[in-house]
Structure formats: C-alpha cells, structure tokens
Amino acid sequence: MSVDGVQITGTMKPGFETILTDPALLFVANLHRLYEPTRQALLRARDHRQNYYDANGIDFAPETSSVRDGDWKITGSPADLQDRRVEITGPVDRKMVINALNSGAKCFMACFEDASTPAWEIMVDGQVNLRDAVAGTITLEDRGKSYALKADPAVLIARPRGWHLPEAHMIVDGEPVSGALFDFGLYFFHNARALVAKGSGPYFYLPKLEHYLEARLWNNVFVYAQSVMGLPLGTIKATVLIETLPGAFMADEILYELRDHIAALNCGRWDYIFSYIKTFRKSAAHVLPDRAAVNMGVPFMQAYALHVIRTCHKRGAHAMGGMSAFIPVKGDEAANDKAFAAVRADKQREADFGHDGTWVAHPGLVPVALEVFDKVMPGPNQLSVMPAGTVKPEELTAAPPGPKSLAGLTNNVNVGIGYIASWLRGVGAAPLHNMMEDAATAEISRTQLWQWRTTGATLDTGEAVDAALIERVTAEQLDEWKAAVGDNFYAAGKYEEAAQIFSTLVLADELEPFLTLPAYAHYFAKAA
Structure with missing residues (x-):
C-alpha cells in the first residue's frame, strides 16, 4: 500500500489486494478526513440526548415541527426499487450471497452489520463477494455442490455498519476509520458505475440512525461520493432502518435530510425493542415483559409500524416491514407448520397495515411472504394506502402488560x-x-x-x-x-x-x- 497516512493492519489474504487498492483506500481515507470529526460529535450528542431522556422522557422535537408539518416529498425511487414486496436479508458470505440473490425475493439486503461478525477477513471477503455478484461472476464449489447466479437475481442492497462501530484494521492519520465509511466506501468505489451500467444503482440500507443530523451526515457523504465518481446527484438510493425509538420520533426529519437519496424506511423491529429498553433504561414505568410477549401485535409496536407507514406514504417513500425470526424446521413437521403459520400471520398483518414489502431471513420463507403480499398488493407497492389517525407520543412509548x-x-x-x-x-x-x-x-x-x-x-x-x-x-x-x-x-x-x-x-x-x-x-x- 502506498497511500500517504494509510495503514492496513489486517491480514492480506489472496484477492484482498483487488479490493484494498490504492485508489479505493484513498477514497475511504478522504471520507474519513472529511467526516470523522462530525461522526465523533454526533456520537457524543447521543450520550447527551440519552441523559436528557433519562430525566425528561422523549417527544417529537419542537425545533423541527416545520419539517413534520411541511408539504414536501422525496425525489422518488428508481424502477428496480418500485416493487420490493419481499426482501431477503443475511450476511455477506459467498454461499449466502448466491442463495439469497437466487431466492426469488425482489431484493437482497447484504449485511455487513448485525448479521455479520465484524472480523477483518469477513468484512473484506464480503466486499469481494459483492463485487463478484455485481459483475455476475460469483460462483462457489462447496462440498461437492456448485453455486452460481441465475438469470434474474434479486436487486442487491448493501448494509454498512452503524455510525458507532470502527474498523480497527484501517488506520488513517493515526485513527481507525469508521466501519460505516469503510463498508460504504469500498462497495461504492468498486461497484457504483457497474451497477448504473446494468440499469440499477448503488443502493444502501442505513442502520441505527437516532437523529436527523446523522441522516444529514450520510447525505453529505453521498453527495461527495457521487461527485468524486462523476455520478449524478440522486444516483445513490438509501433505505433507513427505523430501528431506534429516537429515530421513530424523527422519521419525517430523516426522510427530509435524505430526500434526494432515499427510497424507503424500514421497521427494524428487534433493534427497535432493544432501543426502547435502552432509551428507558432507568424508568421503572417502561419495563417490558418477556421478549416473547413483545411482538408486533402489542399496542406500542403497532403504533410504531403505522407511524412509519403514514410518514412514508405522505412523503412518497416505501414503508418496508420487518423480520419474522421464524425459520423452517427440519425433521419436525408440527414445529415447521407452526413456524410457517407464524410467518404467514406476521406478513398478513404487515400487508393489511399498508406496508410495501417485508423481510425474510431464509429462502424457504420467500414463497409464503410473496403469496401474502401478492394477494393484498396486486400493484408494485401500496403508496396510496394511508392508515387512519396520527400517532401520539404516548402510543409509541407505553409499555404493554405481560x-x-x-x-x-x-x-x-x-x-x-x-x-x-x-x-x-x-x-x-x-x-x-x-x-x-x-x-x-x-x-x-x-x-x-x-x-x-x-x-x-x-x-x-x-x-x-x-x-x-x-x-x-x-x-x-x-x-x-x-x-x-x-x-x-x-x-x-x-x-x-x-x-x-x-x-x-x-x-x-x-x-x-x-x-x-x-x-x-x-x-x-x-x-x-
């Protein structure tokens, strides 16, 4: 490596040199130099806001009421993100990437974040795998079986790590880079132009945002990245996971900050429950019951889903449903039937609410989710559906019994x-x-x-x-x-x-x- 100020301390496996090239590392290093001070300030701000929540609870921000009340819409979604009725999610290992792209789902969210361990080799191998997937050359020989892409794979969407995580093995000017910028930067640098040439684009899921200023930082990163690569403003399209309670209270503001670069919001339900507990960590009045009792049927989770749908559809964005954690059960027909019934009921609820699509974690669940959404949603989406009412803060925060x-x-x-x-x-x-x-x-x-x-x-x-x-x-x-x-x-x-x-x-x-x-x-x- 010969980029001034850049050190790679992780092992260089064969093939890594095709990802960790000098131009790509310079691109990531420049992202770090431009945006690391802001990232650090935003992480400190999270601590300050948490102290405020401990003392005062949480509400919609009065200083951004004009955004919530304003009459504006996002720029819109490209053709290959208009129909997202079923998306499959999973880690970035080679077999998963091939199987997910071949699963029959409309999109595949390839996850560098919660579905992957952030070990160095896993993160860089994932970049190799996604580059090969974009090129259409990804193959695998494993235990006597051959894997390759079918003719019409799912649309690829990458999820970088959250703003809080570092990448300790890339050092720029003596500091580790952000895991988010490392993942985004390498994927965008190596694949953006190839994706555009295929009629698609560089699409991203953005995790764990808590504030509109964190969305603004992503928007600034997008503007810079497109400028450097000579791509038009709006080429990048993001889907933001509303998987934090503070993020739910800023859903409008997040859409507004990313309005040129956003396609959808997603109900990341499991992290949302985690965030609820974390936000109310010191409040005995907000203690949740057993995890198994906190499902999408309890009032505060229903209020959250309907709030995301209303917010998205008002602004012309898709509202994606979340993940049912059930998977097929081999060797136990009764348990398997029960799992499929639970998934079907979950997807039925989402489709009936007005979601434009949903997530599954296993290729075997794609058909059942498709069946449910196909019946409820004959068109590509449900942007015309507007759930009745408006959300009240207490509806998002009231702990259910259990x-x-x-x-x-x-x-x-x-x-x-x-x-x-x-x-x-x-x-x-x-x-x-x-x-x-x-x-x-x-x-x-x-x-x-x-x-x-x-x-x-x-x-x-x-x-x-x-x-x-x-x-x-x-x-x-x-x-x-x-x-x-x-x-x-x-x-x-x-x-x-x-x-x-x-x-x-x-x-x-x-x-x-x-x-x-x-x-x-x-x-x-x-x-x-």
Whole structure:
C-alpha cells in the first residue's frame, strides 16, 4: 500500500489486494478526513440526548415541527426499487450471497452489520463477494455442490455498519476509520458505475440512525461520493432502518435530510425493542415483559409500524416491514407448520397495515411472504394506502402488560450466551431454537435483564431479579449449552467467553450502548 497516512493492519489474504487498492483506500481515507470529526460529535450528542431522556422522557422535537408539518416529498425511487414486496436479508458470505440473490425475493439486503461478525477477513471477503455478484461472476464449489447466479437475481442492497462501530484494521492519520465509511466506501468505489451500467444503482440500507443530523451526515457523504465518481446527484438510493425509538420520533426529519437519496424506511423491529429498553433504561414505568410477549401485535409496536407507514406514504417513500425470526424446521413437521403459520400471520398483518414489502431471513420463507403480499398488493407497492389517525407520543412509548417470568429470564440468558458465542466464532446470523437471530437478539436479552435488575423488577413469582439470580441462571444455562453441543464443541465454541461477556454487561453499573463495541475491541480489533 502506498497511500500517504494509510495503514492496513489486517491480514492480506489472496484477492484482498483487488479490493484494498490504492485508489479505493484513498477514497475511504478522504471520507474519513472529511467526516470523522462530525461522526465523533454526533456520537457524543447521543450520550447527551440519552441523559436528557433519562430525566425528561422523549417527544417529537419542537425545533423541527416545520419539517413534520411541511408539504414536501422525496425525489422518488428508481424502477428496480418500485416493487420490493419481499426482501431477503443475511450476511455477506459467498454461499449466502448466491442463495439469497437466487431466492426469488425482489431484493437482497447484504449485511455487513448485525448479521455479520465484524472480523477483518469477513468484512473484506464480503466486499469481494459483492463485487463478484455485481459483475455476475460469483460462483462457489462447496462440498461437492456448485453455486452460481441465475438469470434474474434479486436487486442487491448493501448494509454498512452503524455510525458507532470502527474498523480497527484501517488506520488513517493515526485513527481507525469508521466501519460505516469503510463498508460504504469500498462497495461504492468498486461497484457504483457497474451497477448504473446494468440499469440499477448503488443502493444502501442505513442502520441505527437516532437523529436527523446523522441522516444529514450520510447525505453529505453521498453527495461527495457521487461527485468524486462523476455520478449524478440522486444516483445513490438509501433505505433507513427505523430501528431506534429516537429515530421513530424523527422519521419525517430523516426522510427530509435524505430526500434526494432515499427510497424507503424500514421497521427494524428487534433493534427497535432493544432501543426502547435502552432509551428507558432507568424508568421503572417502561419495563417490558418477556421478549416473547413483545411482538408486533402489542399496542406500542403497532403504533410504531403505522407511524412509519403514514410518514412514508405522505412523503412518497416505501414503508418496508420487518423480520419474522421464524425459520423452517427440519425433521419436525408440527414445529415447521407452526413456524410457517407464524410467518404467514406476521406478513398478513404487515400487508393489511399498508406496508410495501417485508423481510425474510431464509429462502424457504420467500414463497409464503410473496403469496401474502401478492394477494393484498396486486400493484408494485401500496403508496396510496394511508392508515387512519396520527400517532401520539404516548402510543409509541407505553409499555404493554405481560409476564416477567423465570422462563423469560432464562431464555434471555440462554439465547444471549448462544448468540454471543456464535458471534465470537464468526457467525453473525445464527439459527437458535428454530429462530434466526442476529446481534439485536443478544442486545434485547442483556439490556432487558440489566433494566429489570437496576429498576428493581420482580418476576411474577415475586422473586427479585438481582445479581444472584442472574448468576445462578447463567451457570445453569452454561450447563445446558454444554449438554446440547457436547464437550468437544463446547470447549471450542466460546460459550464460557460468551457467558463472561453477557454477565459483565448485565451486571455492569452503567448500561453499555452496544455490546459489539467492547466485544469488538477485545476480540477482533487486534485479530486478523
């Protein structure tokens, strides 16, 4: 590498030199030099706002009422993003990329974020895989099977990491670059012109935005990137995940900031529940029941979905539904039928509400989701559907009733350990107990237990949720995992490390904003 001020500290596997070229690294370095100060200021602002929420709660921002009340629309969506009735999501490993593009879904969201572990080799391999997918040359030979793209693959949408995550293996002027700019920059630099030439474009999902100024930063990045590459304003199209409670209160403002570059908002439900808990971390009045009881049927989640649909359709944007975590169950017909029924009901609710499309996590679920949306939505979208009413702040914030059970606590510990162990092994999208889980799973699990413990919650039995109970259940669930996976895999499977991370976060005095930050720093920032 010969770019002034740039160091790559990660291992250079064969093929990485075709992604980490000097021009591409210079492009990312310039993004860092232009926008890193703003990114850092916005991350500090998140802490200040959280302190405000602790004291005052959350509401719509009075200073942006003119945006919410104004009569404006986004620029619009390109032809290949008009029909998004079913999108499949998943990590950026080569087999997943091929299978997802061939799945029959309209779009594939290739995830560098919560569905992937941010290990260096996984992140750069993912860039190789997406470049080959854009070129139409991606193939794979695996265990005697051959994989290649079919004639009409899904539209590719890349999800970079959130603003909070670094990429520790690219150092610019002595500082690690933003994971978001690393992922965006390399994908855009290598693929934007090829995508445009194919009649598509560089499309992105943007995760975990909490404020319109964070959307403005992305818009500035887009304007600069298009200018450098000689592409017209608006070539980039983004879909923003409304997966934070503060983001839901700024849905209009986020659309407005990105109005030349946005196509849709998405209801990222699992991270949204995590954000709800985090926003109300110190409020005993906002303690949620067991995770299993917090579904899209409870009032505050319904209010959230309808709010996103109203906001999007008023502004000419698509409103994408979220992920049902159920996956096909092999070898158990009754469980499989139950999973498919749950997915069908979830997608029926979304289509009836007025969503323009939905997510699935497994190719086997594409047909059932398509069937539901095809019946309800004969056209490419439902932009003409406007749910009645307007949302009130309390509708977005009222905690639903429900159980706080030992079984729910135990499930949080079990799934938290299981997911973190998978993440440490490099698998960011993990099937656990017939559900497809990503990082939001562990985030809900550990923040819920932290909130239950620190607000003095008791289980329905009257038992206090305290450190002793959590430690006891954690030890029990480690034994459960050992029995489930066997002694040999247990030793290599990182379950004890995962339990240590989980317990440390749940029993900490202060709530860590993202478990991936300390875990990345400890396990992946120095490993390559």
